[in-house]
Amino acid sequence: MDGVTDGSYRECLTALFGGRSGISLCVSEFVRVTRQPVVERVFLRHCPELARGGKTRAGVPVFVQLLGGEPHWMARAAETAVALGAPGIDLNFGCPAKTVNSSDGGATLLKDPCRVEAVTRAVRAAVPAELPVTVKIRVGWEDPSPVVEIARAAEAGGASWLTIHGRTRRQLYKPPVDYEAIGRAQAAVSMAVVANGDLFGVPSLFEAAQRSGCTAFMIGRGAMGRPELFARARGTQRAALDPRPFEALLDVYADTLLASGANERNTLGRLKQWLRMAAMLRADMKLAFEQCKRLQTLDEARAKLREILLRDPSEPLELAG
Incomplete structure (x- = not known):
């Protein structure tokens, strides 16, 4: 989450419970990619973990998230991030912010699944095969009907796995979360699909799993009020944080x-x-x-x-x- 999940936040959350936070992976705030190279200091500002092997001090990997719509420049940015030590690249096709969408970034690419595929393919070709290239989307721009087509486009481009926020861009963060739409995408592709959206407690994780068929989850806003949620989901902590x-x-x-x-x-x-x-x-x-x-x-x-x-x-x- 841009402006929220900064390096300091990631450092504190992954260090919880003596480093047994339950968090397996973090993603940086997005690095904006336009029609020019992204300089190293920008990557280090958004992902200071690059200075220590791409991990938090608790040892949790941090993928560098890129946001942009030009395949060539996204690929060049990915190359730089990997050269700096990024353990993986995440592509943001889900940000609903108006300023981002109006400058050809984030969820605006959902209107043309071919562009999702093209950017993913270019980045995948630029990143060593052993490093993941992951994609984050919403279920659609105005309605969730294109979600299967978008998911297949990300897979065709070579995505390692796909994270889906269960709202359209039009909804922003208004209810409801469409876990069934996530499930349709999950059933249509062979790569892993990660569910996201209103995961505020262990019961909501079970609900998302039941309705989407997913077994992996990305938690965003829920961690602000319940930073113990990851550990509770894994069974290493039972109670809410006092x-x-x-x-x-x-x-x-x-x-x-x-x-x-x-x-x-x-x-x-x-x-x-x-x-x-x-x-x-x-x-x-x-x-x-x-x-x-x-x-x-x-x-x-x-x-x-x-x-x-x-x-x-x-x-x-x-x-x-």
Whole structure:
């Protein structure tokens, strides 16, 4: 997720539970590819793990995600990423942002499956055979009827596996998630298909599996409120993350951002962003976001988080607003 799942976030989540986070693979924020070469510093900014073998410190591989519509330039960008140590390349044909789509990137390619195939084929040819080239799509632009054609185009281009978000671009993030459409694509191709969309808890993982037939899942927004979800899905953790360790996680995240070179203003913005997304799933995070969203300094926000999340659990939790 662009502007959310940065290197500091990946570092903190994969380090959870002593490195037994349950996360098997991460994908970087997208690297925008236009009709010119992408310089090395851009890759290192989006994927700082390239400086240490393409993995987080907990040893989780991080694929470099590319976003663009020109096969030649996407292939050149993939070559550079691989030369820098990327363990895999992920192609973003799913981003619904208007600014991205209007500049020939993301979900706009879903309108022409031949373009999905052409970009995938060019990148696959540029990347060593032993390294995966994966593709991320939505079920369609306006409706899910083309999902099988799009999936087959990605497979024809040589994708190693396909991740499908179960909404159209037109929906953005509005309900419902169409797991059955993911299932139709899954049944139509021989490569693995990864389900994505509103995976907010173990029950939703079971529902997605039952309705789509998929056995692999990509979790995005759900990890903001339930970072323990990966470990719970694997059975290594049974309970939700308590407020105290969640506060410690957010504290480490802020420190990690600052250590990476982020200034206090940007760190505060990222912290509020995490709280805003976590507020969808946790009452304590909803309270924390409401109390922190107008604060002007990082120190104020961190103090307020400690006040809210480290409070006496016997005290009632009152939601603001």
